[in-house]
Structure formats: structure tokens, C-alpha cells
Amino acid sequence: MRFIINLTCGLLLLISSGLSANTEQQVQQKMQQLQSDIGSLQSWLNAAQNQASELQKQLRMHEQNISGLKKAIKKNQQGSKNSATHLAKLQQQASHFQDALAEQELQLSRQLKSQYQQGKNSAANLLLSLDNPSTVARNMAYYRYLNQASAEQMAAYRQTLNSLALVQQEQADITLELQRSARLLQAQNQSLKQAKAKLADNIKRLKNKQASKAQRLSIAKADQLQAQELLEQIQIAIAKANIKVADTPLIDAKGKLPWPIKGNVLNRFGVSQASYPLSQQGWLIAAPEGSDVVAIHGGQVVFSDWLKGYGLVIIVDHGDSFLSLYGQNQALYLSVGDYAVAQQLIASSGKSGGNTEAALYFSLRQQGKPLNPKQWLQ
Numbered sequence: 495m496r497f498i499i500n501l502t503c504g505l506l507l508l509i510s511s512g513l514s515a516n517t518e519q520q521v522q523q524k525m526q527q528l529q530s531d532i533g534s535l536q537s538w539l540n541a542a543q544n545q546a547s548e549l550q551k552q553l554r555m556h557e558q559n560i561s562g563l564k565k566a567i568k569k570n571q572q573g574s575k576n577s578a579t580h581l582a583k584l585q586q587q588a589s590h591f592q593d594a595l596a597e598q599e600l601q602l603s604r605q606l607k608s609q610y611q612q613g614k615n616s617a618a619n620l621l622l623s624l625d626n627p628s629t630v631a632r633n634m635a636y637y638r639y640l641n642q643a644s645a646e647q648m649a650a651y652r653q654t655l656n657s658l659a660l661v662q663q664e665q666a667d668i669t670l671e672l673q674r675s676a677r678l679l680q681a682q683n684q685s686l687k688q689a690k691a692k693l694a695d696n697i698k699r700l701k702n703k704q705a706s707k708a709q710r711l712s713i714a715k716a717d718q719l720q721a722q723e724l725l726e727q728i729q730i731a732i733a734k735a736n737i738k739v740a741d742t743p744l745i746d747a748k749g750k751l752p753w754p755i756k757g758n759v760l761n762r763f764g765v766s767q768a769s770y771p772l773s774q775q776g777w778l779i780a781a782p783e784g785s786d787v788v789a790i791h792g793g794q795v796v797f798s799d800w801l802k803g804y805g806l807v808i809i810v811d812h813g814d815s816f817l818s819l820y821g822q823n824q825a826l827y828l829s830v831g832d833y834a835v836a837q838q839l840i841a842s843s844g845k846s847g848g849n850t851e852a853a854l855y856f857s858l859r860q861q862g863k864p865l866n867p868k869q870w871l872q
Contacts, residue, residue, distance in 0.1 A: 518807065553848055557846045561826050565826070568825070588658060595651070640643075713803075717772060718775075720801075725809070729813070752788065752872065754856050755779050755786065756785070759780075761773045763775075775864035776855060783842075785854075789837065794810065796810070806844070814860075819859070821856075824841075
């Protein structure tokens with residue numbers, strides 16, 4: 495009976511393991527299919543945006559270049575910060591080993607002095623000079639103890655020396671790495687400065703070719719339709735993949751979601767405004783360039799690129815047909831397929847897309863329908 499029970503449990507475990515492996519494989523396949531579909535959308539978008547004016551193409555190139563540089567700079571800075579923290583820990587270890595060496599040197603000095611004193615009478619002399627057997631035995635035991643203690647202390651001393659040498663070598667390596675990072679950061683900042691100068695010139699030329707108000711509204715409408723088509727196609731690809739991306743349903747957090755950025759709202763949701771023709775389906779939140787942009791909820795990045803009119807955009811899928819969109823960014827820190835947790839840094843704000851107002855464009859959608867952020871954010 496026990497054999498049957500054990501056999502049954504074993505089979506169930508194997509079946510469970512097989513199902514788990516199959517489920518994981520299926521999720522992986524779905525993920526690959528989703529990324530393939532998003533990649534196809536990216537190709538379609540690139541083809542559509544290549545039809546833009548030469549100035550718009552240059553705008554896209556300059557802003558993507560700046561985003562890449564900002565991302566590299568942030569990665570470099572974080573790496574340097576981690577290295578500096580590790581270096582400080584190594585310094586503490588080195589100090590500990592140096593203190594231990596000082597103490598061991600003192601003990602060795604005392605031990606050697608004792609051995610020197612004892613060395614005046616060799617073991618043979620001790621045997622010949624003492625008549626009492628118990629006294630001889632005691633002195634011989636002490637003699638062996640001194641030799642053993644000396645050997646142990648010397649071994650410990652050598653081990654401490656080796657540990658200190660390893661720590662000091664690691665300190666030297668990290669110091670060199672920090673110096674290299676500092677030189678790289680200087681070069682990256684110089685490149686960023688040059689890229690911003692080129693972007694400023696590009697925007698100036700765009701302004702000089704500024705169209706009439708009616709033409710601007712027509713262009714904005716076309717950009718909005720392109721963005722809407724992109725969102726619809728992303729929604730189709732997500733529904734096709736059918737992957738669970740968030741542990742907690744976003745709808746359960748309605749009215750309690752964190753703001754993506756700190757700032758004042760410049761527009762009114764659902765109201766067309768000439769000053770902000772593209773922002774009526776969301777909020778335009780004023781914030782200094784370079785401010786942190788965070789995900790409002792956990793989810794998977796399904797778009798991270800430049801979009802005409804909206805600049806550098808990142809879109810996060812939260813499951814259950816919910817998408818959050820963050821536009822006009824100066825830099826994007828996550829790529830398609832990356833998972834973002836709630837309040838994770840995903841971008842830094844700016845005025846990309848040729849916009850003149852430093853702000854974040856934020857939009858929340860369910861099945862493609864824009865939702866009023868006021869009802870969802872805390």
C-alpha cells in the first residue's frame with residue numbers, strides 16, 4: 495500500500511513538473527511572439543515616420559541620440575556609485591586586517607622573545623639538567639607548546655598578510671575602474687552637450703518653417719491618428735499573446751495609483767486646446783527637464799521609441815487591456831520586453847518631439863479608450 499502511495503505521489507510530482515515546464519515554455523513562446531509582433535509594428539512605424547520631412551527625421555535622430563547618451567550616463571553613474579560603495583567596504587576590511595596584523599605582530603614578538611629565552615636551554619639540556627622526571631615532563635610540554643603556538647601564530651600572520659594583499663589589489667583595480675568611468679563620463683557629457691546644441695539648431699529651423707495655425711492642427715491630428723493606430727495594433731498583439739503581466743490587477747488600484755511625475759497639470763482632459771493639441775487624451779504634467787518618470791503600476795514595456803509629435807515614448811502593458819503611455823521624455827531607460835514594477839524609474843522627462851514645454855505627457859487607456867487620470871491617480 496505504501497509503495498502504491500509513494501508511486502502515485504511520484505507520478506503526480508512528475509506530471510506537475512512536466513506541466514510547469516510546459517507552462518513556462520508556452521509563456522516563453524508567447525513572449526517571443528509578442529516581441530516579434532511589436533517588432534513588426536516598429537518596422538511599420540519606421541516606414542511611416544520616414545515619410546516625414548527631413549527636419550523631422552533629424553529631430554528624431556537627435557532626440558534618440560540624446561536619450562541613448564542619457565541612458566549610458568545614468569548607467570555609468572550608477573556603476574561608479576556601486577564601485578565607490580564597494581571601495582568603502584574594502585577600506586573597512588583593509589583597516590580590520592591592518593589592526594589584526596598589528597596585534598599578531600605584537601603576539602609574535604612576545605612569542606619569539608619567549609622562544610629566545612627558552613632557546614638558551616635546548617630540549618637535550620633540559621633532559622640532562624633536571625633530575626625530577628615530573629619537572630622534565632612539564633618543561634618539555636611547555637617547550638612543545640611554545641613551538642606549536644609560534645607555528646600557529648606565524649600561519650595566522652601569513653594568512654592575514656595574504657588577505658590584506660588581496661583586498662589592496664581589489665582596491666587598486668576598483669580605483670582604476672573609477673578613474674576610467676570618470677574619463678568616460680566626461681566624454682559622454684561632452685557628447686551630450688554637442689547633441690543638445692544640434693537639437694537646439696534643429697528645433698530653431700523647425701520653428702522658422704512654422705506652418706499656419708490650421709496646418710499645425712492638421713499635422714497634430716495626423717500625429718494623433720498615427721499614435722492611435724499604433725496603440726490599437728499593440729493592443730491586438732497583447733491580446734493575441736495573452737500573457738499575465740501584473741500580479742495585482744490595475745483596476746483594484748483605481749484612485750490609489752502613484753503619479754508618474756511630480757508637477758502641475760497644464761491641460762484639461764478631453765478638452766482640445768490650441769496650446770496643447772496632442773494632450774487632450776491625457777495629462778500634460780509640467781516638470782523640469784530630467785525629472786524622474788516612474789511606472790504607475792507593474793507591467794511589461796511594449797513600446798520604447800520616438801513617436802512623431804509625442805517625442806520619446808514608453809508604453810507599459812498592465813494586463814486586462816490597460817496601457818499607460820509616457821511621452822515627451824528626454825531619455826528612456828527601459829526597452830521592449832523589460833518588466834517594470836510600480837514606481838520604478840522608466841524615463842526622464844523633457845520636451846522631445848519638438849515640443850517647447852518641459853513636461854510629461856501621460857495617458858492611461860483601457861482597450862484603446864483614454865481614461866481620465868484624475869479618477870485613477872491618488
